[in-house]
Amino acid sequence: MTTLETKQMTVAQALVEFLARQWTVDGDLRERTIPGVFGIFGHGNVAGIGQALRQANELEPDLMPYYQARNEQAMVHQSVGYARMHRRRATFASAASVGPGAANMLTGAALATSNRMPALLLPSDTFATRVADPVLQQLEFPHDIGIQVTDAFRPLSRFFDRVQRPEQLYSIALAAMRVLTDPAETGAVTIALPEDVQAEAIDVPLEFLQDREWHISRPLPQRGQLERAVAAIRSAKRPVIVAGGGVIYSGAEAALAALVEATGIPVGTSQAGGGALPWDHAQYVGGIGATGTTAANRIAAEADVVIGIGTRYSDFTTASRTVFQDPDVRFVNINVAGFDAYKHGSQLPVVADARETLEVLLAELGGFRVDTAYAERIAREKREWDAAVDAAFAPTGSDLPGQPEIIGAVQAASAPEDVLVQAAGSLPGDLHKLWRVRDPLGYHVEYAFSCMGYEIAGGLGVKRGALTDGSDRDVIVMVGDGSYLMLHTELVTAVAEGIKLIVVLIQNHGYASIGHLSETVGSERFGTWYRSYDEQARNFQGDDILPVDLAANARSYGIDVIEIEPEPHAIDRLAEAIATAKASDRSTLIHINSDPLVYAPDGEGWWDVPVAEVSELESTRRARSEYERLREARRPLLGEESDR
Template identity: 40%
Template sequence: MGTVRMTMAQALVRFLDNQYVCMDGCETKFVEGVAAIFGHGIVVGLGQALDENPGGLKVFQGKNEQGMAHMAASFAKQNKRRKIIACASSIGPGAANMITAAACATVNNIPLLVLPGDTFAIRQPDPVLQQVEQPNSLQTTTNDAFKPVCKYWDRVERPEQLMTAMINAMRVLTDPAEAGAVCVAVPQDVQGESYDYPDYFLRKRVHRIVRQSPAREELEDVASALMNSKRPLVICGGGVKYSEAGETLENFCERFNIPFAETQAGKSACRSSSPLCLGGVGVTGNLAANSIAWEADLILAVGSRLSDFTTSSKWLFRNPEVKVASINVSRFHAYKMDAVKAVGDAKAALEELTKLLSERKYRSSYGNEISVAKTEWNEEMKKLGSYSCRKDFQPMIAARNPGSMEEFAKMTGCALTQTAAICAVRKHIAEDAILVGASGSLPGDLQRMWTTDARDSYNMEYGYSCMGYEIAGALGAKLARPDREVYAVAGDGSFLMLHTELLTSIQEHQKINVLLFDNASFGCINNLQMSNGVGNLGTEFRFRDSGTGGLTGALIPVNYAAVAAGYGAKTYSVRNMDELEEALEDSKKQNVSTLIDLKVLPKTMTHDYLSWWHVGLASTAENEAEREAFENKEAHRAQARKY
């Protein structure tokens, strides 16, 4: 056994550069590079190692630690979890900024490696700059806050500890069932300490991602559930995408005449044009999927963690005889809703299940119900695409007080609705363009309305619904697929929260396109509060009124195009359909990142279709509308599954 004397940071860089994954015989370099914002706790340790010999690792310069970590997570997601970008920060605020992104990655089972600097292991200079001191334990630092949001956490307090820490980090990062954020904290003094590392630790290491087939007994259980079902519905989750099982799921459904619906994570795993694809399901689902879900007697969830938005807070499945079955590589997720479970890879499981059902000559009892549901939704889509002013949405917004619409239209000269804008975007951008989004009303509209036959072209972070993911996520997707156009779809609220990686896209010569829907508010939450009888409190972007002291003054006019132009992006200001179509076409010709500032009328998003969302409401209130909202909630809760 040979050894190589080097610092801990140098060994870390060498180790990361030699990690590979192999799935279905295809070997891929796992770590693309390191994104960093260098501060005093990392720059002369890990920074020195990357400067001296980065090997094949690229170094990316983030502008905000949360943003660069979102970029890395989206990069991993677009690469179906087979490539990552590690993220390094200084101690203190730099590390804390990555906690939100780590939580986001863990919720979505996306591999994200964060390497935050830490305080001195020897403690001699304590308290150092940016150190959080806890009198109850000097061992506690900012990085302990990563523990609840990571799948694996470690702190390297001696250089030799790096070996077991990183082997375990790779174990989690390359495991389809356990993937999520991994935090390995690196004290700033230990980064520079030397050790004689064994050469076998530094050699090329291939992590095999194996398709786990479910146990025969579990598959038999699922097959039996289907055999006893006349009107099953398949829910296509994100696990279908990561397993590359989209075509397999389509073939499965066609073989047995079973309709399927999509979660946010599962959309674009399958073709929207499939005659059995119903589109988005749940709280943000469309009329076709939810109407079939109402009557289904079996729900087969494939690769889904069955979140409240997918199940409409466990209320959507209205058939009193309905049962739930689940195929999931994670036993934790497979157990949800007391499902009949088969734990394993989605593609392997569906292939085996196809054999079992074929042997038993199974076929669902659906007649024309699927085509009728799709036809009804297509008619609704035509209406949504044709709406051009607020009066078209009057039935939808009757309970939402549309008072700010006229004010916004007068302030901006806007005559554009959100649903019509989305239809125009779908019409004008490339079929294989990648759409990235995360929060607000836009994910709901997109899950209902967006269609594509280009696989892996819908990158929606909706597990954590993290505002600020959109632009950073678009850059990550573009780094993963530089051959395709990438569009970030963001509201003005999300843009204000985090847009700094737009500059990084320009720095990296990676063109992304930002579609910024400005309605002068956190519109989705404004809808939620007002539809439940709560007043218009702090959700519109208004000046403080000097008389009342409240946030009730005039709407704040913002030129978002000017903001992006200051970074060097090509920008457009859009107020009507003609301007939008012009901007979409011209933006395709650009080589630099673009931003289209769309002024869209408030309250012109889609509404609920046969769904319900359980939110906490006041059980005692003076307002009659709030009391009615609570009573309505309690009535729905009584109809929902208890677990």
């Protein structure tokens, strides 16, 4: 009988060493699945994960690097930013203490899962033994004593388990890694760790601590599904491709370019698909949907076959089911996840990897090409939209430039390989229309969860991801004052580690996006301005702008700050500031004021936000009338009665 070789360790020590030995393999690429751990320590994990990381740092510093963070939510945002830069092959682990520390990560968990991005979460739990019950920061529910904060991760995670006994670590850790590295299942992966179990000793089999490889699955299309999809595409007169994040994660940009160059099929992108083709590619017609371009939306409106590649078809991508107007339109949905491949009632799903499928389609569609009239229509719509963007970028000489001008100045001063990071507010919509992506990884807009506060933390993750790959490309974070106020403390992390970010902080003294939306639904921007409280009117709708100095706030964190005062040459100053920031080896925040009432060109998209059916406000009644008119274009779900 062979004796199993073991090593006595705590559960936390075993987990840290296990994670350090995991490798993701994607074709010829091999990299560490978990290259580091973010952690904020409290009584739930300081003696467990905290001690294990300290021990690893002492005995083998490169085994599992530890990184500080200032907010638990931000740790997960950094992990997601890193994961996208590595096309989902790698991510970070995030360790939090009991109670509020764990709860702070919930938003990050939802964001990771919504975006189909891997993130490993290690929230601490109260005593499994309950020897000291209730402990500090413990929830108590008389009807179910076992419920704790970590249970809130269950609906937000693609995988959840709790290590209630040391022996459970092995099966739980292996199951967690399987989900992290599965393109069809990945998202937030949560292992809850009771604080006493973390510190408990166990004889760990050495086999558990050996290097282990997780090979990324790239499933080929099934013959029957492929044949039906090819037949539908060949029969199409006006096909269009909707390229989503799956194109980027699969590394399918070259395969997509080859297919559309051979066939002439136009391509519109979701937010996550930005970078699938460079902006000046002949077949690229821009962002599609509610925040899309007129070129993409007009072509999509008449499409008879829609080829979705790696898209989850959010309401923004489909313009709340109004963008595809052909009554007989069919959807060929190529996605590694069957859940997404079958959306819109598609009878033409292809459950397979994006790159593998595109390479097969190129061969199967040999000889197929859109007709001359359609090709000319694509080129004309693209020319007209490009001209509209040029006009939107043109400086107006206003003391308070509009956001399109600001985007244009940042675009002109940036390098093709730079990464633009954004997430929430009015910027995602404007960037989806206007930003001219020149690199497959150059456009990073988190829009599945559109989380205010993601920008700076996510940008740090993006920069870490670039540095790990040996790239010194600049990461430009664009953020409005509303989002900045939600979560800006990771600027301290950038200073502490000497990580360079360029942050363009656009101050418009309120919520520009929700303010505009408030107008469209008849609520007259109520509660969207940053103003002093008016005691008489009992609201914040007055003209008294708050004396908040966000530039001074950023400066207090120790980063360089360039302030651009309102004046006719503010846009020129912005371009100069970007150049200065790019030449520096330190993080720089550029502060500029804008006019929130200057909008980007209309892309003819719509977003369904219901308006009150009855109201005493005339503005709301007008908005309801317009809403009823616009929603007539919405296509029903299968089995649903039409609104028409």
